Amino acid sequence: TWSISQLGNKILQSFMWYLNPRQVFDLSQGGPKEGLELYRKVHNLRILACGGDGTVGWILSCLDELALNPQPPVAVLPLGTGNDLARTLNWGGGYTDEPVSKILSHVEDGVVVQLDRWNLQVEPNYSLGAEQDEQQTDKLPLDVFNNYFSLGFDAHVTLEFHESREANPEKFNSRFRNKMFYAGTAFSDFLMGSSKDLSKHIKVVCDGIDLTSKVQDLKLQCLVFLNIPRYCAGTTPWGNPSEHHDFEPQRHDDGYIEVIGFTMTSLATLQVGGHGERLNQCREVTLTTTKPLPVQVDGEPCRLAPSVIHISLRNQANMVQKTKRRTSLPHLNDQQPVPERLRIRVSRISMTDYEALHYDKEKLRQASIPVGLIVVPGDSDLETCREHIQRLQEEAAKPKSLSSQKLSPKWCFLDSTTADRFYRIDRAQEHLNYVSEISQEELFILDPELVVMTTVGTSPSAMPDLVHSNLNQVNTSTSQRQRVSSDSSVSEALSQNTAPTTSKLSRLVCLQELHLKGADLTGVDQSGCSLLHHAVDIGSKEMVRYILENSKSPNDLLDVTEKLHGETVLHRAASLCQRTICHYLVEAGASLMKTDLQGDTPKNRAEKAHDAELAAYLENRQHYQMIQREDQETAV
The missing domain is CATH 2.60.200.40 (Tumour Suppressor Smad4)
Structure with a gap:
């Protein structure tokens, strides 16, 4: 049974392809009663409700009305906003891209539990x-x-x-x-x-x-x-x-x-x-x-x-509650016990590569970037693996090379073995998946904010590589950037590299080189602009992230005002309608209440730039900052 949403039409077709179309019902065309009455005498019937928790309640009320005996159990494919009932039953907080065939297997294998109704x-x-x-x-x-x-x-x-x-x-x-x-x-x-x-x-x-x-x-x-x-x-x-x-x-x-x-x-x-x-x-x-x-x-x-x-x-x-169980079948006469410990290579994949290559397992493996090695008990689930990967990130001291870009908070695991393509595993379902079920010596994770580039000097079909790779592996010419001494101003060095043909990428690499030589990322130029101001002018999300993550005191940079207009970096990003950069700055703690010389807040700047959604976002976060400040004052 199906409650149509923006995502609904696409997956509706997939269910009709995998099942007999007479087993799939669009609830916007008459509700669930028709389908339930049609199949009321079918033994071992199971229902998959595709929609939000309201859709599930609708179906349960129809089952009450029809008084089916025994009452068929209901599974949930979460397509709503909150999906709290789906989370409770281990179906996760929302649908990502799990293959329909896998979903149907989970419906069949899930355990039947009772839900009180009031x-x-x-x-x-x-x-x-x-x-x-x-x-x-x-x-x-x-x-x-x-x-x-x-x-x-x-x-x-x-x-x-x-x-x-x-x-x-x-x-x-x-x-x-x-x-x-x-x-x-x-x-x-x-x-x-x-x-x-x-x-x-x-x-x-x-x-x-x-x-x-x-x-x-x-x-x-x-x-x-x-x-x-x-x-x-x-x-x-x-x-x-x-x-x-x-x-x-x-x-x-x-x-x-x-x-x-x-x-x-x-x-x-x-x-x-x-x-x-x-x-x-x-x-x-x-x-x-x-x-x-x-x-x-x-x-x-x-x-x-x-x-x-x-x-x-x-x-x-x-x-139907989604269960934690081993689903893969061992080879005949190969009933090997679960190893005591597993040594697993962890590799990450960018969203760009994932969207382009997730149907081609081999190419996606080639595009992955090593993160490190974890050693976990053989029966570990993905929640345990996440803890080890987080520890791996914390233990990695500030690198001497740029071979390790910090994982973003939104990374998730990928199943690379149980289907004909890679697919994402919802964070709320990590405790249901054994690591041995979804990986074979190598564990893949999807990092939506991973910065990648096409390797310079190769053919257009070359596989992407991490920008934060060792500098001696990045083939860039002296005409693209200048070598500067470690005591040079980073802002001045970057301002020398402003030709129209200079890419954001080469500027990022230049910034990384300067930082490794000991350059200060918190300095300002003669106009009062910080390095973040210059990164926003260029429109480089990657530079903004790098500066925030690698500055010794990023908070000192966030609310620096330049001399001409009294703009913070958030004012400037809002004026240029740079939504992602605004998000980075706000999450890092940039003030949303600071005004420029004209008395405008960043929200006002977004309004003047006619970006209503960005203005609404900034207004919401401004309210949140005010509440936090009031709570702190109350606590004091």
């Missing part, structure tokens, strides 16, 4: 006698939930987004804009404090225990009734099992629901491993509200009139 019954709170206005409703968008039910701050943000999208759908046509809207709404709610009085207008009773006074004492601004461990695109608000003193570890099949409270600050810390205030684990909840409040059911929001809400266990659904 009823929501709503009655008007007649004791208040207040009149209902047009902006509130006395009904919830759904009467059952699989993931969570919440009220307060998070529901307010979702509701604002939902209402704005319905009023102006043309403004919400990209995931980037959607995220920016969420961030802006969250920030405005933070300033206005519209959720601060939540605790004054609710009564919470869990299995007969009144928690209202505790909610008020903690001044909670959001309450979440959580059925699964994941929430808000992969965070774990209940925390780690080892931290539980008064409560049991969370399960999705134990008939209990977790009640968690958040302040604005604790909700913000979720993204960095924090958790909420654990209030209760219970089988029944009664909520009484005395004013209209924003609520959401599995991501579907509304503004609910004063009500009495009853939460109780509905039933359990059968789901």
Whole structure:
């Protein structure tokens, strides 16, 4: 069954090719009921729901309605935004490019587990006698939930987004804009404090225990009734099992629901491993509200009139959980035991090479760049290998040559053996894959920010090589760059190399040579421009990354202002609409609130350059910096 998205059409065709087209159903053409009724008498039926968590809930509700016995288990191919149910069942946080044949094998091999589902019954709170206005409703968008039910701050943000999208759908046509809207709404709610009085207008009773006074004492601004461990695109608000003193570890099949409270600050810390205030684990909840409040059911929001809400266990659904198991078959009469230790070469591949060559395994192997050697236990999974690779990076002292470019935070593993092509492994599924299953002596990783070049002096078909290779292997002529003494200004040396035919690449190599000779990357020229200013003028993402990663004190560079206009490097990058460079600078800590001589922030510069999406991104990060600063001041 299929919920069409921008990615949907492409993979829909693949499923129709691998399966009988009569086994594939487009849910936008009549919903799931037709397919479920057609196959209701088929034994050992398994369903693959391709879409977000809402698509899964839709199918489960149809299964309830049809009362199939036994109920077929449901697997998930995550194509939504949050995909928290898919993460819980080990299907990952989103689809990358895993072959359809592999996905179908996982559906067949997965283990069947149970998922609690919860009823929501709503009655008007007649004791208040207040009149209902047009902006509130006395009904919830759904009467059952699989993931969570919440009220307060998070529901307010979702509701604002939902209402704005319905009023102006043309403004919400990209995931980037959607995220920016969420961030802006969250920030405005933070300033206005519209959720601060939540605790004054609710009564919470869990299995007969009144928690209202505790909610008020903690001044909670959001309450979440959580059925699964994941929430808000992969965070774990209940925390780690080892931290539980008064409560049991969370399960999705134990008939209990977790009640968690958040302040604005604790909700913000979720993204960095924090958790909420654990209030209760219970089988029944009664909520009484005395004013209209924003609520959401599995991501579907509304503004609910004063009500009495009853939460109780509905039933359990059968789901397919992706399992960690060895899938490759050993050779006949070759039942070799797993070796005690494995010595594995690690090589990385750039996104450019991956996109061009991932259907040609041999060429992609030739294009890979060595990272180093790791030694791991023979039964290690990829999570363990990631730890060893991170350690390998940390132990590598500052190199005397340029043979080691630091891995970007977004790198991921590639499966090079189990399919007819390389494919990416989702970070959330690394614990399911044994390293011996996806590699044969060499482990490949994809680094989307790896800088590569075509080797100079070879034919156009030559394989790409790492820019950060040993300098004696880079064939560049003296006409392309000048040798300078180690005490020369880097900015001056690069400014001598500004002919139109001079490539960004040769300037990068020149910069690397100068740095290896001891040149200071933090100096400024007579106009007050830092080396980062010059890198932005050239438009070289690689130079910006190199300077940030190799400067002794990159923070001293980020907010340096040149003399003529008072521009920081972020001002200049925003004026030139250099989105990737702006991202690098912001993540490195560049100030988004610093103004130039005209009083413009980097966001203002992006607006003047007519780049609305970049301006929205900078505004969002500016809000985040302000919140961080306020939190620091509060802590002090």
